[in-house]
Amino acid sequence: MDVNGKVAEGFEPVRAAFVRNFETLGERGAAIAVYRDGRKVVDLWAGTKDVDGTEPWEHGTAQVVRSATKGVAAAVPLLLHQRGVLDLDAPVAAYWPEFKAHGKERLLVRHVLNHRAGLPVLDRPLTPAQALDPRRGPEAVAAQAPAWEPGTDHGYHALTYGWILDELVRRVTGRWAGEWLATEVTGPLGADLWLGLPEAEAARVGRAGRVDGPEPAGGLRSRPKRSVTEAYDDPDSLTRRAFAAITPFPDQNDPAYRAAALPATNGIATADGLARVYAGLIGKIDGIRLFDPRTLELARTEESSGPDRVLIVNTRFALGYMLHGTASPLLGPTSFGHPGRGGALGFADPDSGIAFGYVTNGFRKTVTADPRAQALVRAVRGVLA
16 A cells, blocks of 8 residues: 655554555545644545545545534634624524524524534425525524424434534624635635635545445334434434435535535545644644633533434534544543544544544445544554553
């Protein structure tokens, strides 16, 4: 395997794990970047740009990162809160009056970020064309009745999270989340990460493999679900309906899909861009630090934990971020970030000063803990031990 890039002294085990992913886990094209205390210590890439092609992956190759987008997008409302223009404990309807329909007048901004809003599904799913219209998703969620009383339980909002966040940002700032992110976060950091891919960057993005739902489990609809796979097999479950809020799911390689901005699912990034944003959340990158100490505490403090009504397994969430746990192991107790369904992973660990980004074109039927990403996380953990 021809692996390009370099690692700092002591981080050679990460390179070895990256190579093994190609040799034993079927990796086709991928990259990993790791920063420590603002300094890049791992920068590796290998394989092909397209999952089904022969063109080599280059240093600037980017990929769709699916739900790893959520962690980057979460920085927007937290920074707005840090600047005093968004109250996390205010009702969403205070900023977005139409949202109060169907008893949602007391649903808080905080509930959106910690996945306790009770709105993971749409009774009337959107078509792909409707989903790419930035106003249709927010309108649909505003008209939706909660599946449970907001604030009383948690369940992963796979797609609806992005529409609520996007409209909140627009109501507060006059700009969509992707526009705000580019101006206030990725632009100043020089991070190759986009929520709404500019046409000028389109040639850098590799063609990713298709990923649908987990493999059917053959479970009965009437019995309690023991796994996300069983739950997904039931078309009436919150799990299946949450991931089917857009039906059929858009082609992630479609230029129109990539040019749109869905803050829950269609961010596009290089591994370095993803890691660089997280490095800027916990420390200085070229003199820029995004989160102050109080905001960083919000990003790493548990708000929701236990059985997830959508993902079935036990999950842990802070405000906008998944936390280290059995569903998505990161480095340790202070880690926060977000996986992307099918492979990608971005996170930061304040205690060690680590910021991590992994992107791949070989999407798999994993939801929160892809074996390739986890092999790399274990290698970083071993280096730090």
